[in-house]
């Protein structure tokens with residue numbers, strides 16, 4: 001697009017984000033320079049680890065001039081190079097909404113006089129290009145906003161619609177690959193904010209879009225590709241699927257999970273077990289984006305669930321998937337409160353709890369029959385919400 005330049009950086013080696021989220025495909029920190037007929041603006045900056053790349057990219061394009069730095073989001077992977085940019089371009093001003101301004105003053109100690117505040121639907125003119133700011137809180141911080149170039153019909157949504165994918169493709173050419181990375185990104189970062197995203201996507205319907213340029217992953221030349229993917233993920237529709245995060249210490253839970261998986265398959269229910277001692281937690285997050293049911297399986301350790309199960313349950317609860325049903329299977333040796341502990345950690349989920357199946361020691365015949373009954377109940381629940389044809 002004329003006058004718009006990608007000036008961000010590719011992080012091929014990054015494997016963990018926020019010291020939490022696995023990044024098997026690396027990521028990018030996208031920043032964009034927009035040259036209008038009278039003014040020049042930089043949309044977002046990059047992670048401080050990639051500061052030099054942004055500065056070199058800018059030097060090759062801007063001949064030492066920058067009027068505005070637009071900050072769509074305060075998180076440091078997009079804002080962290082702002083202090084350096086403002087030092088290199090002392091006449092440039094940081095443009096953002098009041099909430100983001102406060103966050104940037106707190107996180108990066110930027111002086112207040114460096115800012116121009118903008119509010120919803122306000123604009124900044126670059127001459128022949130008009131930047132419109134769309135306040136879109138909670139995707140995924142409270143201060144997030146989107147920037148729209150009216151003349152080019154180009155949207156810069158920062159994190160929203162992004163994907164953690166290091167690639168030399170500037171555009172989303174391999175849509176199958178990008179779909180998987182964008183879904184992982186949605187699951188790990190955006191899913192708790194499904195309701196906010198629904199509202200923002202309604203608002204975005206009034207904006208014609210030729211291109212969407214997020215701040216992670218490739219640019220969408222076909223905006224409908226990512227918009228349609230999001231429509232599915234944020235919808236209330238769930239799939240005929242059961243997700244089973246589990247841990248087994250001495251084989252009892254493993255035996256129960258194996259029998260349960262087999263029972264679900266016999267009932268034509270898609271099932272995905274995740275051994276939590278081996279799984280990439282991001283894979284689990286992706287799986288719960290659209291599954292109708294989650295069944296958590298744990299042995300009893302120190303009177304409670306296995307710590308790996310506690311972590312997966314905590315994360316699932318914080319990610320707030322649209323899962324409709326939940327249950328628990330597991331075993332114990334001499335007592336404990338494993339079921340109560342897991343149930344107590346699911347408060348954020350709007351799920352109907354199906355009675356658990358707990359074996360004393362190694363599972364016996366009655367435990368296998370109980371697992372089959374649980375599979376029958378799940379089948380009936382899935383039929384009840386019309387996801388089995």
Ligand code: FEO
Nearest residue numbers: 073075077078159
């Ligand atoms: Fe890509 Fe919320 O930072």
